Amino acid sequence: MKTRIEKSIxxxxxxxxxxxxxxxxxxxxxxxxxxxKPGGARIRPTILTSVALACGDDRPDLTNAAAASLEMxxxxxxxxxxxxxxxxxxxxxxxxxxxxxxxxSLALLVGDTLIVNAFDVLGEAAEKSPARGIKLVRLLSxxxxxxxxxxxxxxxxxxxxxxxxxxxxxxxxALFVAATCMGAxxxxxxxxxxxxxxSRIGQAFQIADDLAxxxxxxxxxxxxxxxxxxxxxxxxxxxxxxxxxxxxxxxALSGAISSIPSCxxxxxxxxxVRHTAEKLTPILPTPAARV
Amino acid sequence: MKTRIEKSIxxxxxxxxxxxxxxxxxxxxxxxxxxxKPGGARIRPTILTSVALACGDDRPDLTNAAAASLEMxxxxxxxxxxxxxxxxxxxxxxxxxxxxxxxxSLALLVGDTLIVNAFDVLGEAAEKSPARGIKLVRLLSxxxxxxxxxxxxxxxxxxxxxxxxxxxxxxxxALFVAATCMGAxxxxxxxxxxxxxxSRIGQAFQIADDLAxxxxxxxxxxxxxxxxxxxxxxxxxxxxxxxxxxxxxxxALSGAISSIPSCxxxxxxxxxVRHTAEKLTPILPTPAARV
Numbered sequence: 001m002k003t004r005i006e007k008s009i010x011x012x013x014x015x016x017x018x019x020x021x022x023x024x025x026x027x028x029x030x031x032x033x034x035x036x037k038p039g040g041a042r043i044r045p046t047i048l049t050s051v052a053l054a055c056g057d058d059r060p061d062l063t064n065a066a067a068a069s070l071e072m073x074x075x076x077x078x079x080x081x082x083x084x085x086x087x088x089x090x091x092x093x094x095x096x097x098x099x100x101x102x103x104x105s106l107a108l109l110v111g112d113t114l115i116v117n118a119f120d121v122l123g124e125a126a127e128k129s130p131a132r133g134i135k136l137v138r139l140l141s142x143x144x145x146x147x148x149x150x151x152x153x154x155x156x157x158x159x160x161x162x163x164x165x166x167x168x169x170x171x172x173x174a175l176f177v178a179a180t181c182m183g184a185x186x187x188x189x190x191x192x193x194x195x196x197x198x199s200r201i202g203q204a205f206q207i208a209d210d211l212a213x214x215x216x217x218x219x220x221x222x223x224x225x226x227x228x229x230x231x232x233x234x235x236x237x238x239x240x241x242x243x244x245x246x247x248x249x250x251x252a253l254s255g256a257i258s259s260i261p262s263c264x265x266x267x268x269x270x271x272x273v274r275h276t277a278e279k280l281t282p283i284l285p286t287p288a289a290r291v
Numbered sequence: 292m293k294t295r296i297e298k299s300i301x302x303x304x305x306x307x308x309x310x311x312x313x314x315x316x317x318x319x320x321x322x323x324x325x326x327x328k329p330g331g332a333r334i335r336p337t338i339l340t341s342v343a344l345a346c347g348d349d350r351p352d353l354t355n356a357a358a359a360s361l362e363m364x365x366x367x368x369x370x371x372x373x374x375x376x377x378x379x380x381x382x383x384x385x386x387x388x389x390x391x392x393x394x395x396s397l398a399l400l401v402g403d404t405l406i407v408n409a410f411d412v413l414g415e416a417a418e419k420s421p422a423r424g425i426k427l428v429r430l431l432s433x434x435x436x437x438x439x440x441x442x443x444x445x446x447x448x449x450x451x452x453x454x455x456x457x458x459x460x461x462x463x464x465a466l467f468v469a470a471t472c473m474g475a476x477x478x479x480x481x482x483x484x485x486x487x488x489x490s491r492i493g494q495a496f497q498i499a500d501d502l503a504x505x506x507x508x509x510x511x512x513x514x515x516x517x518x519x520x521x522x523x524x525x526x527x528x529x530x531x532x533x534x535x536x537x538x539x540x541x542x543a544l545s546g547a548i549s550s551i552p553s554c555x556x557x558x559x560x561x562x563x564v565r566h567t568a569e570k571l572t573p574i575l576p577t578p579a580a581r582v
């Protein structure tokens with residue numbers, strides 16, 4: 001699974017670096033690579049591919065393109081969120097953020113390029129099955145844009161009066177909903193019944209992220225911590241306390257498992273969600289600290 | 292034509308502001324409007340719509356979506372190019388640029404949202420004709436991204452050794468090629484024979500823009516002038532002198548007219564290119580100054 005996803009991402013990056021007629025400017029090409037590799041857990045494309053497999057995965061090229069496109073949008077959001085006008089973060093995934101390693105102008109362009117080329121990757125793979133392709137384009141654009149996607153989610157941080165539900169659904173939930181729905185759509189299934197699973201995984205992920213931001217060190221996470229307090233952002237720990245946030249996370253994970261639609265690969269998917277839960281567990285405080 | 296295009300853009304903005312389930316954060320919604328309206332000449336969507344009409348325009352909804360999506364990408368590029376890490380321009384279309392009127396973070400998000408929602412607009416209109424829709428997605432992403440689109444074009448400005456041809460084709464030409472090709476594709480025609488016309492109109496536009504940047508005042512243009520010299524960017528006037536650049540512009544326009552593919556609306560299209568030439572003429576120096 002990991003190899004399959006990395007190969008798809010590499011191929012997508014390759015087509016942003018070079019076409020049959022021309023090559024990208026060298027610094028942009030290098031910065032694109034730097035922004036996307038080495039990745040984090042690749043959790044969104046993993047969920048997408050797992051759902052596609054559970055639905056039969058009869059067009060693996062389309063699944064692979066969808067997985068790569070979703071990860072490109074995620075990486076674009078990290079690059080732009082790290083910029084000085086947002087989090088002004090110097091470190092990401094344990095190395096200097098893109099604007100620190102290259103420049104602000106290249107970071108801006110890397111984000112833009114990743115967004116645009118995500119759609120190019122989908123379009124290229126969908127030429128032989130355009131009906132599925134257009135569904136994938138719409139699922140990805142809804143998750144990335146406005147009013148329900150990550151652009152809107154990020155923009156809620158500029159408001160004094162925030163719709164908290166809309167903020168969380170858009171900022172974190174949307175790409176997880178896209179992960180499950182795009183996995184189903186790539187395999188020719190109706191995406192609608194898969195939205196709930198994505199939404200619950202997203203919720204669990206957000207709570208785990210809030211716990212990590214509140215409790216871990218910069219060294220452990222490979223990025224600055226305490227950002228939610230600094231930027232006065234809503235956070236499950238400040239709202240519910242550590243024990244409350246952990247109980248909330250456990251509820252979200254068991255809710256995710258029970259929301260998996262009936263499908264041939266249902267058992268494998270339950271396994272994936274459990275595996276995701278295990279991945280989230282190391283960032284939880286030790287049982288002693290949880291008291 | 293103008294009403295048709297403005298209506299399509301308004302509808303596209305509307306779907307970025309509000310869905311059946313939620314509304315965009317108010318500042319983002321306001322900044323999206325501010326970035327796109329009132330527009331400039333809307334030259335790219337006008338060319339797109341004219342080519343679609345010349346090709347029969349049998350799916351006007353798709354033509355309208357394509358025109359709006361192309362203008363959204365163009366506006367996104369203006370918003371991001373004006374930001375402090377690029378041109379640091381305070382003025383655009385005679386009013387404060389988006390980062391000045393709102394904030395840098397909102398300007399960044401406005402650009403991102405316009406890019407993403409451009410694809411959403413295409414995807415929504417293409418649900419009933421996905422094969423044309425996927426072609427339009429690919430034409431738009433090629434024109435906007437890397438290695439041949441405006442992101443790559445802008446990134447050439449970060450290089451010491453610049454491929455000038457690639458720079459101009461990507462930075463200015465790409466969206467004009469998209470205009471002619473998307474117009475043909477929206478009407479179900481093969482886009483390939485239309486690329487040359489777009490490329491020549493783009494070349495003419497670039498030369499006219501270079502002349503304006505070198506010769507006009509900020510008041511006349513509604514944006515800062517002399518930017519090419521300040522940012523050490525290639526410019527037809529510094530390469531050929533004023534008279535040379537004007538001769539080059541006239542050649543490009545007559546080349547554009549002669550490259551129009553044979554089609555039912557050929558005469559009307561010739562008229563459009565002539566009209567474009569007239570629009571470009573006022574920014575030329577007066578005959579006395581041309582000596």
